[in-house]
Amino acid sequence: LEQGLGRNRTFSATYGGALGRNLLRRETFSQPGAFQTFDTVQIQRSDAASDYHSLQLQFIERLNKNLQVLVSYTWSHSIDTASDNVSLTLPDTLFDPRLNRASSDFDVRHVVSGAVTYDLPFGRGEGFFNHLARDWGMDGVFRVQSGFPIDILQRRATLVGNYDLRPNLVPGQPLEIFGDAYPGGRILNRAAFQSAATQQVHGTMPRNFLRGFPLEQLDLTVRRTFRFGERWNAQLRGEFFNVLNHPSFGAPVSNLADPLFGRST
Numbered sequence: 001l002e003q004g005l006g007r008n009r010t011f012s013a014t015y016g017g018a019l020g021r022n023l024l025r026r027e028t029f030s031q032p033g034a035f036q037t038f039d040t041v042q043i044q045r046s047d048a049a050s051d052y053h054s055l056q057l058q059f060i061e062r063l064n065k066n067l068q069v070l071v072s073y074t075w076s077h078s079i080d081t082a083s084d085n086v087s088l089t090l091p092d093t094l095f096d097p098r099l100n101r102a103s104s105d106f107d108v109r110h111v112v113s114g115a116v117t118y119d120l121p122f123g124r125g126e127g128f129f130n131h132l133a134r135d136w137g138m139d140g141v142f143r144v145q146s147g148f149p150i151d152i153l154q155r156r157a158t159l160v161g162n163y164d165l166r167p168n169l170v171p172g173q174p175l176e177i178f179g180d181a182y183p184g185g186r187i188l189n190r191a192a193f194q195s196a197a198t199q200q201v202h203g204t205m206p207r208n209f210l211r212g213f214p215l216e217q218l219d220l221t222v223r224r225t226f227r228f229g230e231r232w233n234a235q236l237r238g239e240f241f242n243v244l245n246h247p248s249f250g251a252p253v254s255n256l257a258d259p260l261f262g263r264s265t
Helices: 128-133
Strands: 002-004 009-029 041-064 067-080 110-119 136-145 154-158 161-165 176-178 186-188 215-228 232-240
Touching: 009 067
Parallel strands: none
Antiparallel strands: 002 009, 009 041, 041 067, 067 110, 110 136, 136 215, 154 161, 176 186, 215 232
């Protein structure tokens, strides 16, 4: 759907979706001695599935009084039972792969991005100072997005080998601890997760249940154009990346056995 807002402005709303079926998923049996000939057996199955839904909003103001604007927002949700065909998953004889259905490893729920170009309206007359002030402009590019999912895992032994399995959630414990002493202002609370019992496979912790840190960045350009006759010009540019100095933290360590568990490194 697209709607004009005057001569130079438009607003549009779009739905985008995709379905994936019979996607590859990789299983492994890695118990030494379980097979007479091989220590490890890997099986590729075509039984994974994915769904993607998105709402995409966009505002455009074309060049109007030296100003040009483009702003986009996307809400989306990518869901699957396996996000790639490289990771080793449990055999379906031990764990129903449909129970892995959750947000994809690469799911980003919210993204706002935009660009602004503005030619400064100075120096239009004659004289020395007008010559200094003319042909200046500024460009800005910004992006804000929510964090990627985090899957809490711990390697444990099962009947068919060692696997990275999800723990149990501990009732009453906060999943995160907040404070200025932690990178990004928060860490995962180790006390909220407990290794599953030996007879269990995955614990009660859902797949990709938590989220990492968001991203915020604004890049700014200041430029001036020098004109040499009607055919030639040169441009001097100063570019400032992440001009607001917002740090971007990586995902917290998600291996429950790691001494740095829960902390962005």
